[in-house]
Amino acid sequence: MIRIINRSGNALPAYETIHSAGMDIRAFLPEEEVFIQPMQRILIPTGLYMELPEGYEAQVRPRSGLALKYGITVLNSPGTIDADYRGELQVLLINLSDTPFQVKNGDRIAQMIVAKHEKVEWEQVELLNETSRGSGGYGHTGI
Numbered sequence: 001m002i003r004i005i006n007r008s009g010n011a012l013p014a015y016e017t018i019h020s021a022g023m024d025i026r027a028f029l030p031e032e033e034v035f036i037q038p039m040q041r042i043l044i045p046t047g048l049y050m051e052l053p054e055g056y057e058a059q060v061r062p063r064s065g066l067a068l069k070y071g072i073t074v075l076n077s078p079g080t081i082d083a084d085y086r087g088e089l090q091v092l093l094i095n096l097s098d099t100p101f102q103v104k105n106g107d108r109i110a111q112m113i114v115a116k117h118e119k120v121e122w123e124q125v126e127l128l129n130e131t132s133r134g135s136g137g138y139g140h141t142g143i
Contacts, residue, residue: 002056002114008047010106022061022111025091033104036095041075044091044109052083052114059113060091066109071097074110081112 006012008030013023027034028047036042052058060079066072075094091110095101103109133140 003051005049022113024108025110027107027109029105035100038098041094046089048089
């Protein structure tokens with residue numbers, strides 16, 4: 001169970017289908033809608049404040065329909081919300097299309113995945129174990 005404050009009056013983040021990994025997040029714009037101009041980025045408030053348990057993070061990602069149909073995406077995707085953050089969840093949107101895009105109060109603007117993560121410790125060494133891939137990087141296996 002994750003503690004959450006909802007000052008928006010909108011629905012809490014929710015899974016839209018039974019097998020959804022991400023929960024839709026809604027815009028909190030009580031005064032008036034916002035227009036995102038082409039190539040403009042804007043921070044959209046949600047009115048949500050969370051208390052994630054230690055060892056968890058929330059990842060904010062684009063909604064595929066907004067990206068495909070309107071060129072709207074989350075600029076720092078995935079945005080990470082750490083367990084010790086207590087401020088308002090806000091979503092950094094950018095309009096990659098050539099037409100303005102309207103965001104209204106309650107619009108589903110992004111999706112959020114809550115996931116467990118591990119903490120690691122580093123062991124500095126001079127050599128790494130060999131693998132069949134080795135140092136092959138971007139595009140090394142061809143088309």
